[in-house]
Amino acid sequence: MKKIVIIGGGWAGCAAAISASKAGAQVTLLERTDMLLGTGLVGGIMRNNGRYTAAEEMIALGGGDLFELCDQTARHTNIEFPGHKHVTLYDIVRTPYAISKLLTRLGINVVYEARITDVHMDSKTILSVKDQKGRVYEGDVFVDSTGTAGPMNNCSKYGNGCAMCVLRCPSYGGRVSVTGLCRIEEMVGTKADGSVGAMSGSCKIYKESLSEEIQRELNEKGVAIIPIPEELVEDHLGIKACQQYAISEFRDNLILLDTGHAKLMTPFFNLDKLRKIPGFESARYEDPYSAGKGNSMRFFAMAPRDNALKVIGVENLFCAGEKSGLLVGHTEAIVTGTLAGNNSVRYAMGKETLELPVELAVGDAIAYVKDEMNTSEGMGKKFTFSGSVYFEHMKEQGLYELDIPSIRRKVENLGLTDIFNKPLI
Ligand SMILES: Cc1cc2nc3c(=O)[nH]c(=O)nc-3n(C[C@H](O)[C@H](O)[C@H](O)COP(=O)(O)OP(=O)(O)OC[C@H]3O[C@@H](n4cnc5c(N)ncnc54)[C@H](O)[C@@H]3O)c2cc1C
Numbered sequence: 297m298k299k300i301v302i303i304g305g306g307w308a309g310c311a312a313a314i315s316a317s318k319a320g321a322q323v324t325l326l327e328r329t330d331m332l333l334g335t336g337l338v339g340g341i342m343r344n345n346g347r348y349t350a351a352e353e354m355i356a357l358g359g360g361d362l363f364e365l366c367d368q369t370a371r372h373t374n375i376e377f378p379g380h381k382h383v384t385l386y387d388i389v390r391t392p393y394a395i396s397k398l399l400t401r402l403g404i405n406v407v408y409e410a411r412i413t414d415v416h417m418d419s420k421t422i423l424s425v426k427d428q429k430g431r432v433y434e435g436d437v438f439v440d441s442t443g444t445a446g447p448m449n450n451c452s453k454y455g456n457g458c459a460m461c462v463l464r465c466p467s468y469g470g471r472v473s474v475t476g477l478c479r480i481e482e483m484v485g486t487k488a489d490g491s492v493g494a495m496s497g498s499c500k501i502y503k504e505s506l507s508e509e510i511q512r513e514l515n516e517k518g519v520a521i522i523p524i525p526e527e528l529v530e531d532h533l534g535i536k537a538c539q540q541y542a543i544s545e546f547r548d549n550l551i552l553l554d555t556g557h558a559k560l561m562t563p564f565f566n567l568d569k570l571r572k573i574p575g576f577e578s579a580r581y582e583d584p585y586s587a588g589k590g591n592s593m594r595f596f597a598m599a600p601r602d603n604a605l606k607v608i609g610v611e612n613l614f615c616a617g618e619k620s621g622l623l624v625g626h627t628e629a630i631v632t633g634t635l636a637g638n639n640s641v642r643y644a645m646g647k648e649t650l651e652l653p654v655e656l657a658v659g660d661a662i663a664y665v666k667d668e669m670n671t672s673e674g675m676g677k678k679f680t681f682s683g684s685v686y687f688e689h690m691k692e693q694g695l696y697e698l699d700i701p702s703i704r705r706k707v708e709n710l711g712l713t714d715i716f717n718k719p720l721i
Pocket residue numbers: 303304305306307308309326327328329332333334335336338339340341342410411412413441442443444445463470471472473474496497498499592616617618619623624625626627629
């Protein structure tokens with residue numbers, strides 16, 4: 297049986313693990329911390345704008361497991377907030393648990409507190425990876441899904457210092473890139489002003505610390521929009537990783553979403569000022585703990601790759617999620633993770649790898665971002681199905697589609713129905 301080793305248990309790594317396992321491989325998923333989902337532990341927004349199309353394309357392709365799971369663990373479905381339609385908000389507590397149960401059911405070996413710090417290579421082929429405890433994991437093919445956030449020195453150098461986010465670098469050690477360990481030169485994202493990295497775009501308030509009225513609105517509607525008095529407005533739009541939320545409504549209002557926490561759609565907001573706003577008098581942050589001051593910094597280390605997501609320069613390494621480019625979001629991580637997992641098995645079997653066709657939004661996005669990343673302007677942008685440049689491109693190409701039977705027909709006409717459900721071994 298072919299052995300696939302996936303490093304990094306965020307949304308991308310979990311998707312890669314499921315996909316490789318369904319393709320018939322023996323899968324080990326290595327995660328640095330004691331929890332799966334990475335930045336997804338404090339996320340929640342699914343199916344907004346073009347992400348709806350991407351999710352349905354993946355379901356038709358047989359790679360819909362995690363989208364269907366999020367539909368099941370949703371706290372709210374089909375809601376709206378400024379600039380975003382037909383949104384699902386998954387529950388940030390129930391979802392990681394449901395995923396770990398799914399991985400167990402599929403027989404995936406998940407190893408926690410396994411921070412990979414070393415690779416053993418024969419020329420351009422990885423033979424094994426080693427964690428900080430000296431444990432060695434051999435494999436035929438490896439997937440790098442270690443993300444691009446942190447570590448602490450990047451948050452200090454390019455952000456407002458370690459904001460104590462869910463990635464918990466002080467406890468588990470910072471992110472280590474497998475591609476970097478293979479001595480492949482990685483790409484670094486920039487902001488519009490040319491400075492390095494981007495700041496995560498939301499912080500989480502302990503919901504019960506808000507007024508009962510705001511809590512009720514969140515529980516009932518999923519969204520609460522509270523205008524910020526002019527003298528308290530803070531403008532963080534330009535530094536956001538999530539450019540789809542960089543519109544004036546997100547500067548002039550506190551936009552809260554109910555994911556279990558009250559997700560506040562701004563990178564940070566001074567706590568003293570926040571507590572001056574009616575309903576927020578006793579507010580306190582849950583993630584990052586220092587969201588009054590800053591947030592995590594991301595997009596530091598992306599792998600050069602082809603459109604099958606194979607890392608260029610290493611024979612048996614694929615990449616997924618933020619590692620595979622300037623693609624922001626859970627949906628984007630699941631799409632690339634699913635493709636990387638499937639292709640890791642194809643590669644191990646000596647079969648031709650799969651590229652998703654540009655007739656589908658999921659294939660077009662992977663190819664589009666790769667091309668954009670060859671330009672310096674492109675490196676200053678972020679891409680997502682849910683807004684900003686890529687959503688506009690998606691609409692121009694006629695790829696934004698909400699009719700599920702039509703999406704299924706398109707996938708069928710391309711001969712790809714259930715491709716990710718078919719065993720390769
Ligand atoms: C605060 C915040 C809120 C967000 N909210 C949303 C949202 O609501 N909706 C949305 O679509 N997107 C959201 N995003 C963006 C989205 O979370 C990410 O783009 C996406 O989930 C990235 O997934 P990933 O698996 O590529 O990386 P990550 O989530 O960063 O996961 C990488 C994983 O790899 C592990 N790792 C790193 N190095 C090693 C190593 N050497 N060995 C072993 N493990 C390692 C890390 O511990 C981590 O678990 C949010 C991001 C942040 C930061």
